[in-house]
Amino acid sequence: MTEFMLKRRHVLMGMTATTLGGLALPGGLRAQDATPKRGGTLRISHTTRIATLNVLNLSGPAEYPVADMLYSGLTRIGLDSKAHPDLAERWEASADAKEFTYFLREGLTFHDGSPCTAEDVVATFEAILNPDVPAAARSVLNMIDRIEAVDPLTVRFHLSMPFADLPFSTAHANARILSRAALAAPLTELDTKANGTGPFKLETYDSARILRLVRNDNYYQPDKPHLDAVEMLLFPDLAAESANFLSGATDVMLTVQQAEYARIEAAAGIEAQRVASGRYVCVVMRQDQKPWDDVRVRKALALATDRELLVQVILEGLGRPAYDSLVAPELEFATEKPVIPYDPEAAKKLLAEAGYPDGLKVELVASDRPAIRVQTAIALQQTAAAGGFDINIVTMPHDTYLAEVWMKGAFYIGYWGTQPTIDATYKLLLTSDGSYQDTEWKNTEFDKLIIEGSATTDPAKRAEIYARVQEMELADTPYVVPFFEDVLTANSDKTFGWTVAPISRYYYIEDVWLDRG
Amino acid sequence: MTLAYVLRRLGAIVVVLAIVTVAVFGITVVLPGNAAMMILGENATPESLAAMERQLGLDRPILTQYLDWVTGVLHGDFGMSLRLSLPVSQVVGDAFRNSLSLAVLALVTVTAVAIPLGVIAALRRGTIWDLMIGLFSYVGTAMPEFVTATLLLIIFASPEWPVLPAGGFVPPSEDFAGYLRHAILPAATLGLILMAHISRQVRSEMSEVLSSDFVRAARLKGIRERRVIWRHALPNSLAPAVAVISLDIGYLLGGIIVVEEIFAWPGLGRLLIYALQNRDLPVIQAVTLLLAVVYALSNLVADLVIAWLDPRVQHA
């Protein structure tokens, strides 16, 4: 057993003792003092449709909490942004990090009563890896070569390359365990039906209005969930949503808009929560062509970006300035990033050095959804003007953007959610074979270090490697990353234990309870 | 006015609808992007995109896709929504019911108020009544729905003084009073503009008829003023008003798109915008067809009513 394994086991044993609920932070602090009450229906409001329940590829902001209630994965990301046991009560890695064995809890059942065994786990991961199945988790699991059911409670993953972060990958929100039977049926049935192992079972699903879930009495955590039922209520209008929430017609407002946060926070009987997260907007500059192939031009834009102003104007102060690294400060092995000041004069000088003494005229594309992209473009246009950038903004419908600009355009606004690890963050966008590599930055040394990092099990060595890749990123400025956006949510003061993970795909609703007093 | 005429018009409507379906299909096929892309968004990889296209049947040849769709429709099957995991008939049916109740609420109120207003204005030309009604109608016609709606929201639904809900919907079967409370602002928004438009047209037609030769002739014959107005002037000025109302039904169907979007009313308009944004072709087709049918039939009915009110109008 390696040192790495010992560390893991240690964390993991601590975890099973306290259970996830003990980790619940903001709303949960009060919850710890009192004894949770059983019963009640939690009403959660949201403004985006729950268009599908298909856990393999759902991606809507209101779809994630539903998946988190209906299904469980082998592992799950906690509020501490680390991987914790879920259906697997523990796991072991081989010394070379090429073989992972997960041990399932005993007596797991699906909502229909059938047992959940290693066979179902194998079927699920085989489906995710099947190129004929649209599955969002495939890109983080494609190092899996083979998966076998050793016995009904044991599954073993054989990897094609060393990958120490597998427990994070198996916690992917779209890698929850489905039953073998459900995967044998037409997959479109997953859109409207759900037979999971999660704390809640599906009762009604009307994508235009309401989704109602009821308590799963056979959930593996004893005495949980506390609630009898959860209702997800669609309010397609923000004003209507907040009015209903403030009047007490709903208990939880899944997402609070920045513009409304101050008002909601000030309201009586409401607890607003601000969770620092690694969600970011990035400015994509394609570097296989002029002018972005010149690092001085990219650095000039970085200096011409007034990050404080963007955070203040676009996020209403509800976020943190970022300094051109995709890595959120919360992630393991994240380094401190030096502040990049707003210095338009220095930007102008750099532009001149790069051969643009009269400034640079560029066209910046922003999709119209979500609005934060256009807002960033407008603010960037303003602050960069002083640095010699004459930016012409082209706004376009999201479908046109996806079809014609995304991963193709020379200069556009990207928008991404938090990834659980540095490895996942960089493999999403920056490595040469990254899933959505769109800058053509492509640095072979960087690629090598990333592979080395994922194959290294010694934390000290990993920290060293990841410090070096982050340095390389900062040195070259492949993206301008102006800020990290906070995740904003709110609950009534009669709701206890409600919280959102920084990665905003995990909600732990089995720990929530109501005391309407 | 014969049965043959009505049948011919209905035939024309069917032809038009067929053309509409081809056009809508063509438009969505020509546009960049598709539903699979919108579902996967920035989670898409080339291979997952291909898999999703296969799952949705978007990899079939375009003509096959269209013919399959037409065959389905002719058998009463509008297919599945690509985005909402529900049968189109259910999605569109629910939305249609919600839109219809809102439209009827607006139209009935409006007709009951606007025609008398127009007549009063015409009869009392130059008085303070005429001026007030005129002013109201001018302001009303000059405000796009989204401005009216926004102003109504600021006045009646501000967080500090929420007299009415800022938007949303409660099914009448669950809570009828709640349903009405939610319907007031959207119906008022639709109504104000229609009211202004119709009363203005009635006033204008009515005053024209009042000054026309045959009314003067009737007066010269010594027919009583009341009879002149009710038996001669009003029917003649109503014909154009009905024409305007029929045009306004089209306008209403359009206005509903904006109003539903602003007030989050889960009707056809909101559904259409969602479907357009998500490239959900079967839903776009069904909503467009439905709106076109409602509109064409209301036009036909309007023409029949006009012919009945004003027998001099010829039909080619």
Add this chain to the structure above:
Amino acid sequence: MREILRNPAGLVGSFLLVIVLSAAVLGPFVAPYDPQQFHAASRLQGPSAAFWLGTDQYGRDLLSRLLNGAPATVLFGLGATALGVGAGSIIGVIAGVAGGRVDSIIMRVLDGLLAMPELLFTLLIVTFLGGGTSQAMLAVAVTFTPGMARISRSAVLSVRTRDYVQAAIARGESRSWIVGREVLPNALGPIIVEATIRVSFAIMIGATLGFLGLGAQPPSTEWGLMVAEARQFMFRNPWCVAVPGVAIAITAMGFNLFGDALRDAFDPRRRRI
């Protein structure tokens, strides 16, 4: 012109139009600030000495944005209407005057186009054309054409059945004489009334498309877009939606009132009452 100004509606209408048109011509030159400039310290403020109409969510001066958006908004309305009414009236008059088979073919086609509610039709065309100001203008013009044709045709038809035309026909006047001297002048009224209403309709539809995100695109100062962008902030600073909203209403009303007065001036019979 004197006729129009004698009419109170015409007076008000002309007054509003003068304001709007001078804003459209001079606006960009007299605006106190750059319409895109942020004043981050003064976001979402009401009117003040520094910002006469207040500021929006980026701290941009609303007055400057309003003035800069005026030319685009007015030109949009005039352009779309001119295209749509022009094409529509020609088609409608031809159909009405020709009658018979020509009329029935034209009407059949018009019925087809009219089978789509206006905004829906516009929406589909704009979706197809891809959004943007000129696409929106074209879409509105195309949408106006069938409706205008129908109205001008029915105007021609209703004039055709009037006594004075029947009398002219009975007198044995030539067809072109009847069309030129009796039918057209008398059919012009409804067409002009409709056209002026439609300028304001065009402005409103253009603004609505901007509001729905299908017309002008940020950071344009088009008025409908201004309302859309500020909608989220309407309860925090009502000025940022009310200012462009009221500006749209005033412009549309100016065209309406002026058009009505114009109609009265055109129609000799009306003046006698």
